[in-house]
Amino acid sequence: MTNSDIRNRAQRHLYPHFTTGQAWNDPNLPIITRGEGSYLFDEDGNKFLDGLAGLFCANIGHGRQDIPKAAYEQMSKLAYWTNWGSAHPAAVDAATLIAGLAPGDLDVVFFVNSGSEAVESAIKFARQYHRGQGEPERTKIIARNMAYHGTTLGALAVTGIPAYKEAFGTLMPGVFHVPNTLGEVVPEGGSAADLPSIQAIRQVIAEQGAHTIAALFAEPVQNSRGALVPPTGYWQELRSICDEHGILLVADEVITGFGRLGEWFGSIKYGVVPDLITFAKGSTSGYAPLGGVIIRKPLADAMLSSPLAGIFTHGATWGGHPVSTAVAVANMTALKEEDVVGNVRSLEPYFQNGLDKIVSAHTSIKEYRGTGFFYAIELTANRDTGRELTAEESKELLTKVMPKAMREVNLITRPDNRGATMLVLSPPLVADQDVLDDLLEKVDHVMSAADSYLKSPAVTLAAV
Numbered sequence: 001m002t003n004s005d006i007r008n009r010a011q012r013h014l015y016p017h018f019t020t021g022q023a024w025n026d027p028n029l030p031i032i033t034r035g036e037g038s039y040l041f042d043e044d045g046n047k048f049l050d051g052l053a054g055l056f057c058a059n060i061g062h063g064r065q066d067i068p069k070a071a072y073e074q075m076s077k078l079a080y081w082t083n084w085g086s087a088h089p090a091a092v093d094a095a096t097l098i099a100g101l102a103p104g105d106l107d108v109v110f111f112v113n114s115g116s117e118a119v120e121s122a123i124k125f126a127r128q129y130h131r132g133q134g135e136p137e138r139t140k141i142i143a144r145n146m147a148y149h150g151t152t153l154g155a156l157a158v159t160g161i162p163a164y165k166e167a168f169g170t171l172m173p174g175v176f177h178v179p180n181t182l183g184e185v186v187p188e189g190g191s192a193a194d195l196p197s198i199q200a201i202r203q204v205i206a207e208q209g210a211h212t213i214a215a216l217f218a219e220p221v222q223n224s225r226g227a228l229v230p231p232t233g234y235w236q237e238l239r240s241i242c243d244e245h246g247i248l249l250v251a252d253e254v255i256t257g258f259g260r261l262g263e264w265f266g267s268i269k270y271g272v273v274p275d276l277i278t279f280a281k282g283s284t285s286g287y288a289p290l291g292g293v294i295i296r297k298p299l300a301d302a303m304l305s306s307p308l309a310g311i312f313t314h315g316a317t318w319g320g321h322p323v324s325t326a327v328a329v330a331n332m333t334a335l336k337e338e339d340v341v342g343n344v345r346s347l348e349p350y351f352q353n354g355l356d357k358i359v360s361a362h363t364s365i366k367e368y369r370g371t372g373f374f375y376a377i378e379l380t381a382n383r384d385t386g387r388e389l390t391a392e393e394s395k396e397l398l399t400k401v402m403p404k405a406m407r408e409v410n411l412i413t414r415p416d417n418r419g420a421t422m423l424v425l426s427p428p429l430v431a432d433q434d435v436l437d438d439l440l441e442k443v444d445h446v447m448s449a450a451d452s453y454l455k456s457p458a459v460t461l462a463a464v
Contacts, residue, residue: 004031004043006031006043007027007029007031010029010031011024011025011029030042031043032048034062034063035050035058035061035062035063036061036062036063037061037062037063037428037430037435038050038061038062038427038428038430038431038435039062040062040412046410047410048410048411048412049410049411049412049427049435049438049439049442050062050412050427050428051411051412051413051425051426051427051439051442051443052412052413052414052424052425052426052427053286053373053426053427053428053429054281054286055281055286056223056254056255056260056281056282056374056426057280057281057282057284057285057286058285058286058428059258059259059260059281059282059285059331059335059340059428059429059430060285060287060331060334060335060340060428060429060430061285061428061429061430061431062428064285064287064334066330066334067284067285067287067327067330067331067334068287069330070326070327070329070330071287071288071323071326071327071330073326074090074322074323074326074327075322075323078090078322079322079323080321080322080323081322082317082319082320083111083315083319083320084315088320088322090322090323090325090326090329091111091320091322091325093325093326093329094109094111094283094290094320094325094326094328094329094332095108095109095111095320095325097328097329097332097333098279098283098292098294098328098332099294101264101265101332102264102265102267102277102294103265103267103268103272103273104273104296105273105296105297105298106273106274106276106277106294106295106296106297107294107295107296107297107300108294108295108296108297108300109292109293109294109295110125110292110293110295110312110319111290111291111292111319111320111321111324111325112290112291112292112293112316112318112319113289113290113291113316113318113319113321113324114150114280114289114291115150115252115254115278115279115280115281115291116149116150116151116152116155116291117150117152117291117316118150118254118278118279118280118291118292118293119149119150119152119154119155119158119217119252119254119278120150120152120154120155121278121292121293121314122215122217122250122276122278122293123141123154123155123158123172123214123215124154124312124313124314125276125293125295125303125312125314126138126141126214126215126248126250126276127139127214128303128309128312128313128314129214129248129299129302129303130214130248131308131309132302132303132306132308132309133302133306134308135211135246137211137212138211138212138213138214138246139174139212139214140174140175140176140208140212140213140214141157141158141174141175141176141213141214141215141216141217142175142176142177142178142201142204142205142213142215142216142217142247143158143159143160143175143176143177143178143216143217143218144160144177144178144179144180144197144217144218144222145160145177145178145179145180145225146160146161146180146222146224146225146418146419147159147160147161147177147180147217147218147219147222147223147224147225147252148160148161148164148223148224148418149217149252150254151164153168153171153172154172156168156171157171157172157173157175158175158217160177160180160224161224161418174212176204176208178197178200178201178204179196179197179200180197180222180225180228181195181197181222181228181229181230181231181234182225182226182228184196184197184231185231186231186232186233191233191237192231192232192233192234192236192237193233193237195231195234195237197234198234198237198238198241201216201238201241202241205241205245205247210245210246210247213245213247214247214248215247215248215249215250215275215276216238216241216242216247216248216249216250217250217252218238218249218250218251218252219251219252219253219254219255219256219266220235220251220253220256220261220265220266220267220269220270221255221256221261221266221370221371221374223255223374223424224416224418224419225418225419225420226369226376226378226416226418226419226420226422226424227368227369227370227371227374227375227376227424228369229369229370229371230270234270235267235270235271235272236271236272238272239272239273239274242275248275248276248299249272249274249275249276250274250275250276250277250278251265251266251267251272251274251276251277251278252278253265253266253267253277253278253279254278254279254280254281254291255281255282255374255426256374257277257279257280257281257282257283258279258281258282258283258285258332258335259282259335259340259341259344259372259429260282260344260372260373260374260426260429261344261371261372261373261374262341262344262345262348262371262372262373263341263345264341265277269371269372273296275295275296275299276293276294276295276296276299277293277294278291278292278293279291279292279293279294280292282429283328283331283332284324284327284328284331285331285335287327287330287331288321288323288324288327288328289318289324290321290324290325290327290328335429338430340429340430341429343429343430343431343432344372344373344429345372347373347431347432347433347436348371348372348373350433350436351373351375351436351440354436354437354440355368355375355377355440357440358377358440358443358444358447359377361444361447362444362447362448362450362451363382363383363384363451363454364379364380364381364382364383364447364450364451364454365377365378365379365380365383365447366378366379366380366383370425373426373427373429373431374425374426375424375425375426376416376422376423376424376425377422377423377424377425377443377447378420378421378422379394379397379420379421379422379423379450381393381454382454389421393421393453393454394417394421396453397415397421397450397453398415398416398417398421399415401449401450401453402415402423402446402449402450403415404449405445405446405448405449405450406442406446408445408449409441409442409445409446410442411439411442411443411445411446413425413426423443423446423447425439425443427439
């Protein structure tokens with residue numbers, strides 16, 4: 001690896017996101033300069049498989065020319081305008097396309113710039129909506145343990161990961177976290193209503209009073225804690241609870257929207273019409289920043305017609321930016337015309353079959369979870385004996401063993417420590433069978449490294 005001027009300047013002037021100082025100041029800090037399809041290239045020309053689709057966003061793949069062309073053409077015509085008191089065609093076209101893909105009467109789109117801003121906007125909409133309906137006491141939020149909903153202060157309060165919140169002290173009050181669905185199955189002869197996670201939601205409502213609850217937030221498949229696929233009927237039960245108590249149901253689809261699960265939205269996959277959907281990443285496949293909230297039309301209309309407001313008191317300079325929304329139109333058009341969502345559906349069984357083979361070959365794998373092109377492999381010390389990882393083993397796997405093995409095969413993805421020791425897989429949705437074979441082969445190498453580390457004499461002796 002070269003002694004890069006770019007790396008030197010990055011380490012001197014560029015402040016990192018979610019990266020330790022030790023990792024950022026590493027002399028081998030990667031410098032990625034271009035992408036093509038499902039692959040990335042660094043400044044030395046080395047080729048890497050993008051096993052995380054950037055950050056779950058490069059759905060259409062890297063290096064397209066049609067999408068940058070749309071951005072250039074829009075910038076040449078109208079580089080900037082707002083949706084405050086007027087509209088422009090790019091935002092209208094993007095909103096129309098998104099509304100046409102969303103389930104039910106989710107027909108109105110409010111644009112922002114990121115997933116965190118989308119969740120922040122949904123919180124504000126829920127609270128102001130209830131206030132406009134004469135229920136100002138409805139301010140509280142229910143969310144799930146270990147769920148990630150963003151980093152702005154409101155969204156961070158809804159996030160259920162304590163380690164992400166501790167540094168910032170007291171956050172927005174009135175947020176209640178309930179168990180997620182990890183390990184849950186509908187009991188034989190029962191229904192989703194019998195699940196402990198559902199009963200916990202009802203308990204919070206009973207204790208706090210339904211008249212104080214504004215919204216319930218949940219991801220169709222929860223990312224943090226490892227691609228948690230909901231039990232059968234779970235989302236229908238959420239819908240029923242919210243309908244019963246006048247609570248807004250918010251599906252956080254920042255990751256699962258725009259094809260990641262093999263449907264345009266995870267809400268479609270699980271057969272529910274939420275009141276609001278938050279989105280971001282896949283809406284532009286990462287070619288420009290964009291996020292937003294899709295709102296059921298009766299709710300949106302009620303906000304603007306409320307005698308107590310008549311306005312959603314929220315906005316942003318860049319919300320619905322012409323270039324970003326033009327990029328979204330080009331991206332969604334390509335996803336539709338090339339049936340990229342169908343590609344995910346058709347290759348899902350192949351992907352899962354390959355993961356089944358990897359699990360059977362490695363005793364360091366406890367299980368994998370997920371659907372579509374979205375999976376998490378959870379590690380353990382020894383699946384056969386049932387021995388769990390020690391804290392030291394987990395740290396070594398996450399910070400040394402797996403990253404080193406990934407570098408050896410030029411794989412970029414995420415070793416994840418949020419609640420367990422995991423490896424997350426989320427390739428671009430354009431990945432074909434050859435790309436999946438390459439990904440599976442590289443993952444097999446990483447798991448072999450984990451096996452070797454856990455079977456080494458020093459580790460085995462320390463575990464006794």
